[in-house]
Amino acid sequence: METFFSKQLQMLRKQSGITQEQLAAKLGVTAQAVSKWENGSYPDGDLLPKIADIFDVSIDNLYGRGEERCSFEQQVVNHMQAIADSSQDSCAEWLENYLNIIWAMQLTAWRECRYYYDLPDFKDSNGTIASECTCNTGVTYMRLNKDFRYFTFIEQPESFAKQFSDIDKLSELFRFLGDKMNLKVVMYLLSLDNGEVAGASTIATHLGYPKEKIEKALQYLLSINGSNKEIIEISVLCADNGKEKVYGVRNYLPEMLILLTGAFAVLNQPHGYSTNVNNRDYPFFDRKDMSFIKVGEKNEEK
CATH class of the missing domain: 1.10.260.40 (lambda repressor-like DNA-binding domains)
Structure with missing residues (x-):
């Protein structure tokens, strides 16, 4: 010991x-x-x-x-x-220790737990468990199974509702991802290595969709890219002096991966909880901050 x-x-x-x-x-x-x-x-x-x-x-x-x-x-x-x-190849050990430290902190949310015990072993099981703590100062959520383990920490902002008040952009993003082709484009981009690029025609060939639709999807992703430019567009000179645009990713699109992981959690509920602590006294969204959800004078799109 x-x-x-x-x-x-x-x-x-x-x-x-x-x-x-x-x-x-x-x-x-x-x-x-x-x-x-x-x-x-x-x-x-x-x-x-x-x-x-x-x-x-x-x-x-x-x-x-x-x-x-x-x-x-x-x-x-x-x-x-x-x-x-x-060593130069210590990443796996570093992440395993990182996960163990997070697990130890998750255990402390259950105040009756006084001793550390190891992460659940799923070698002979396909089960999934979660550990969550919901309190007035934030939320933690840890999900564990044999193949997919992750942790989320959200500190309570002044107002959750205000953070998500740009409902037009949010709904536009969810509409985009609600299209199967667009979702496949995002997943294809997640398959690109740093420094690797692909043109719309290449992506269209791999996915089996018209090039024009692929280009439209890529342009939307570029438009929401922000200043960090996780998705990059490069103009390549062709033999006939024309130019073709190719696309790549920087830092492997971690934000999109987080978004997909959250959707996965919603669609695949855990079989049980190792710890489930709820010490929150009020809802996440305060209705007084939610005027943006009211229907305006013009009818909303259906």
């Missing part, structure tokens, strides 16, 4: 960029001994000053005591940074 000492020793070692074997050589012990310390056991007392000297910290610091003890937030930063620095 890991202890603060074991976690601290592991963090200090990784931050210093030395291996278990190198630390063992400095201390005159085996690498197996260092491995045991990092998994919950303790070294002999006469080794503690040597360990503290190697990492230039106090003995108290090794046990999380004294002025040198950093904040919990800094410990998280140190821990995650040590993982990121451990």
Whole structure:
């Protein structure tokens, strides 16, 4: 079982960029001994000053005591940074630790839960569970199954209704995505790698729709792109001195992926909840902020 000492020793070692074997050589012990310390056991007392000297910290610091003890937030930063620095291919380990930290925070929403337990194991199951906390200061939602795991955090703004008051643009976006061809265009763009581009004719061939309709869909996506330009349009010179426009994505369209993930959650309810905490005293939308939903003098489109 890991202890603060074991976690601290592991963090200090990784931050210093030395291996278990190198630390063992400095201390005159085996690498197996260092491995045991990092998994919950303790070294002999006469080794503690040597360990503290190697990492230039106090003995108290090794046990999380004294002025040198950093904040919990800094410990998280140190821990995650040590993982990121451990190798160039540490992304999977970093994300797994990130998920475990989020899971630990989700458990604390259930105040009766005093002990951490591991994420549910879905190796032999196709089940889906969710963990959510709804309170006056925001919402958290974590969804877990074997193939699809994600987490959402929304801090309470001054008014949710005001954030979504541009209902014309929202309805236009949902109408666009409500068209099957347009949705396929978005998914096709999500399949493009950074630096990879495709023309409307190529997308039309792959999807089986008229080029003109594909171009219209792409132009709409460009129009809502904003200043960050996640979707890019490039003009390519052709052999006949004409020009063809090709399209690509920057940063893999994370916003669209988030939107699709939210739709997936609505359509696929979890089988159960690991934690389901509702401490909210009022609805998300305050009707006094919702004048924008009233029908105006002109009839709305049906």
